Amino acid sequence: MSAIGDLSACEAAAAFARGDITARAAVDAIAARIERFQSRLNAYAATAVEDARERAEDLDRRRRRGEALGRLAGAVLAINDNFATARGVTACGSRMLAGYHAPYDAAAVARIVAAGGIIIGKTVMDEFAAGGTTETSAVGPARNPWDPSHTPGGAAGGGACAVAARLCHGGYGSDTDGSIRLPAAFCGITGLKPTYGRVSRYGLAACGSSLEQIGPFARDARDAALLLSAIAGHDPRDATSAPLPPPDCLVPPANLPRGLRIGFPRAGCERSCEPAVLASADDACAAFRALGARIAPLAMPLLEHAAACLRVIAAAEAASNLARLDGAHFGHRTAEKAPPGGDETEFLCAASRREGFGAEIKRRILLGTLVLSSGRYESCYAKALRVRRLIKEELERAFESCDLVLLPAAPAAPFKLGEKIADPAALLRLHVFTAGANLAGVPALSFPAGFAGGLPLGVQLLAPPFGEGLLLQAGHAFQQATDWHLRAPPGVAGEEDA
Amino acid sequence: MTLPPAPKARLIVGLEIHVQLRTATKLFCGCAVRFGAPPNSLTCPVCLGHPGALPVLNREALRCAAKTAMALGCRILPRTSWDRKSYWYPDLPKNYQISQNEFPVGLEGAVELPRADGSVKTVRIRRVHLEEDAGKSLHDAPDATLVDLNRAGTALLEIVTAPDIASPEEAGDLAREIRRIVRYLGVADADMQKGHMRLEPNVNCAVELDGAEARTPIVEIKNLNSFRALEAAVAFEFERQTAAYLADPAYTLERRGKESRGWDEAALATFVQRRKEEAHEYRCFPDPDLAPYEWIAGELDELARETPELPQARRRRLARELGIGQGDALLIAEDRATGDLFEAAVAAGAWRESSASARATRCSSPRIGRRAISSRRRWPRAPARKPWPSTSSTSGRAWRRTRARPLPA
Numbered sequence: 001m002s003a004i005g006d007l008s009a010c011e012a013a014a015a016f017a018r019g020d021i022t023a024r025a026a027v028d029a030i031a032a033r034i035e036r037f038q039s040r041l042n043a044y045a046a047t048a049v050e051d052a053r054e055r056a057e058d059l060d061r062r063r064r065r066g067e068a069l070g071r072l073a074g075a076v077l078a079i080n081d082n083f084a085t086a087r088g089v090t091a092c093g094s095r096m097l098a099g100y101h102a103p104y105d106a107a108a109v110a111r112i113v114a115a116g117g118i119i120i121g122k123t124v125m126d127e128f129a130a131g132g133t134t135e136t137s138a139v140g141p142a143r144n145p146w147d148p149s150h151t152p153g154g155a156a157g158g159g160a161c162a163v164a165a166r167l168c169h170g171g172y173g174s175d176t177d178g179s180i181r182l183p184a185a186f187c188g189i190t191g192l193k194p195t196y197g198r199v200s201r202y203g204l205a206a207c208g209s210s211l212e213q214i215g216p217f218a219r220d221a222r223d224a225a226l227l228l229s230a231i232a233g234h235d236p237r238d239a240t241s242a243p244l245p246p247p248d249c250l251v252p253p254a255n256l257p258r259g260l261r262i263g264f265p266r267a268g269c270e271r272s273c274e275p276a277v278l279a280s281a282d283d284a285c286a287a288f289r290a291l292g293a294r295i296a297p298l299a300m301p302l303l304e305h306a307a308a309c310l311r312v313i314a315a316a317e318a319a320s321n322l323a324r325l326d327g328a329h330f331g332h333r334t335a336e337k338a339p340p341g342g343d344e345t346e347f348l349c350a351a352s353r354r355e356g357f358g359a360e361i362k363r364r365i366l367l368g369t370l371v372l373s374s375g376r377y378e379s380c381y382a383k384a385l386r387v388r389r390l391i392k393e394e395l396e397r398a399f400e401s402c403d404l405v406l407l408p409a410a411p412a413a414p415f416k417l418g419e420k421i422a423d424p425a426a427l428l429r430l431h432v433f434t435a436g437a438n439l440a441g442v443p444a445l446s447f448p449a450g451f452a453g454g455l456p457l458g459v460q461l462l463a464p465p466f467g468e469g470l471l472l473q474a475g476h477a478f479q480q481a482t483d484w485h486l487r488a489p490p491g492v493a494g495e496e497d498a
Numbered sequence: 499m500t501l502p503p504a505p506k507a508r509l510i511v512g513l514e515i516h517v518q519l520r521t522a523t524k525l526f527c528g529c530a531v532r533f534g535a536p537p538n539s540l541t542c543p544v545c546l547g548h549p550g551a552l553p554v555l556n557r558e559a560l561r562c563a564a565k566t567a568m569a570l571g572c573r574i575l576p577r578t579s580w581d582r583k584s585y586w587y588p589d590l591p592k593n594y595q596i597s598q599n600e601f602p603v604g605l606e607g608a609v610e611l612p613r614a615d616g617s618v619k620t621v622r623i624r625r626v627h628l629e630e631d632a633g634k635s636l637h638d639a640p641d642a643t644l645v646d647l648n649r650a651g652t653a654l655l656e657i658v659t660a661p662d663i664a665s666p667e668e669a670g671d672l673a674r675e676i677r678r679i680v681r682y683l684g685v686a687d688a689d690m691q692k693g694h695m696r697l698e699p700n701v702n703c704a705v706e707l708d709g710a711e712a713r714t715p716i717v718e719i720k721n722l723n724s725f726r727a728l729e730a731a732v733a734f735e736f737e738r739q740t741a742a743y744l745a746d747p748a749y750t751l752e753r754r755g756k757e758s759r760g761w762d763e764a765a766l767a768t769f770v771q772r773r774k775e776e777a778h779e780y781r782c783f784p785d786p787d788l789a790p791y792e793w794i795a796g797e798l799d800e801l802a803r804e805t806p807e808l809p810q811a812r813r814r815r816l817a818r819e820l821g822i823g824q825g826d827a828l829l830i831a832e833d834r835a836t837g838d839l840f841e842a843a844v845a846a847g848a849w850r851e852s853s854a855s856a857r858a859t860r861c862s863s864p865r866i867g868r869r870a871i872s873s874r875r876r877w878p879r880a881p882a883r884k885p886w887p888s889t890s891s892t893s894g895r896a897w898r899r900t901r902a903r904p905l906p907a
Contacts, residue, residue, distance in 0.1 A: 206787075329588075
């Protein structure tokens, strides 16, 4: 058997259920690996090893008593730094919330715990998810386990890094504009953004409310199915959550449905991505064809506007959601005193925000404030909403002739930290292929599909709303026929447990 | 020598009325609504505005709002939606208020007010919408303002009239009639003492001088919490604005736009408030956390069926069926219980046994008669010769520093 730390979430849960491993041993193995790799990879913003040990021992006791435990029991998991937890800090990658203790657990956290999952820490993310590299994080950047001088992608890059480096059995992130799928591709793992409304957002510190969804970081599509099944389903506390049961995809079938049609807008992709990325997408198409799928050409001319359109909407929502972080109501409070005669409250808010927020999130808040102002609402915000509708309609048309749509996950291979951080246009282009699914609210699965220069490349499949079952089935079938997802970053797999 | 022609001035008033609905729980969370509970005891992550907490609509509040809108003759929009209205206030935890901008519950209604001479005055209703209330800032601590968020997130109904009100007493009559209506419907207690009903008149004047008519700036008088204050403040503004225009012909709507003033209960005068914020930028946009609500077939019919006979209809019926005069009908129909008692007595035969003159005497008994008179009294005279309070001495924002943070109790 592999080392406990090397197990996938499915394997860990199965081994625990059989009694082959104890939860305590699983936590100890993962904790030892975190200890060993954290300084090199900076995957975690905070760990809770002692809490995890206590919880593991409780699970072990309950299993010995023969209690029925949840489907995640035995799996050691990581969550993004923007999931509210009643214990510990919920910092969202920001200095602003470095001291913020939420008074409650997010719905997803409660469901992970109820399913027997052991949460061992919170992973590094770009500040309030504003970024694609983890470089805007107050405690970042996280590093790419395939080459620590490279970015793991973002925003939820720490989670992808942790799963790829076997610093947990699986993880959860939130995806606003590709924040799960982009780092999943960069780190060579499988990441799923569920349909908007599939997973409760209650307790996910909101940034782009109409766009973001919580989803799994996983070693493969099977793990993604397991991790999703634990958190999906209606939640009366989230008015945007769909009144549907979770998808029935716990163990996806290994074959593709007969006559599956996959649309691939190759010409549009070619314009927006590196040749190596396009080649891996072509290879993925060939693999799906070999599995019996029909690859259909597709024109999606609006695709290239998705990232810019999303940026306007996300900025507006972020500006509104983050308004409460002013040092008076919530968030970091300045120690500076107002100059005599000035407006003390105005000074308090301005100074607290100046100190608490990083440069990128400040830009987004300013952009959001601008596009919602009466002078710009029509020409910017309302226009972005119209473009969003057109992009959604374009995808709906694609799904009239195809069952799934295939796109690269990122336009480029992972790049060096620092390489693009000063180039906002290049950073925006990172989201060119991922933004569409968020705008349309449809599910999308990103999975490994090749390498360029020793660094992973990913492709993604998009499905119509609530088509997670089909997505995971297609991903699983692909992974039965390929071995990209089985490769581990150099120097992290196969370590003996302490 | 001839005297210059006397200026003729006409008062123009529109009213915004906030009514706290009598729902068991708040508008977007399950916290209880109760007056006088220990500070911050009726709160949760949602109404405290914690990051990640999400609002869920209280359908009962929406039903109350729709009932009221229907009672005010409004058209109910088939699809009603929620907007975020951004502004900063210490007792507004999220720094935005969930309100309704584009698609309110109801539009374009009307209220009929009986006049003393037996005629009817119609005031058009522009819109009826729901919004969440803010908390309360308490200024009694020596060095800080404390915030109590028990009220934060309670359901407020906002009723906006067209500028059809032409006198202070009409303003008062309209507010009183709205209170009667919401009480008849059972949707609100509308207890003025508890701040359940807050009144904000928008006042200006059309002044005719030398054959030309000018409009004075529209003044919004904030947060009045009694009918007496409403009538006095409107009357005061009428005199103040007329005098201001006669003293300075540039004191016009075109030149000065709108302004907010507060009401000083002790001085019986309005004072300048928040001038620098005249150009408010609320940055309204649809709240992404709340889907628009679409009325289900039959739902509105059901609400209409639940709606009792309203005060004006009852007054008309009393006049028609029993020949009761306007003033007496106003008294009898003042609240549902009194009206029901009266009608039960009539049904039991009381009407036949008493003579018409005796009826009149009884109905105008001094104890309740006073209220009838007060609603028809002369315009209250404002203490006119007082100088206007200066801006600096009456800053509306007396609080200094927010010490209380919205933390769980």
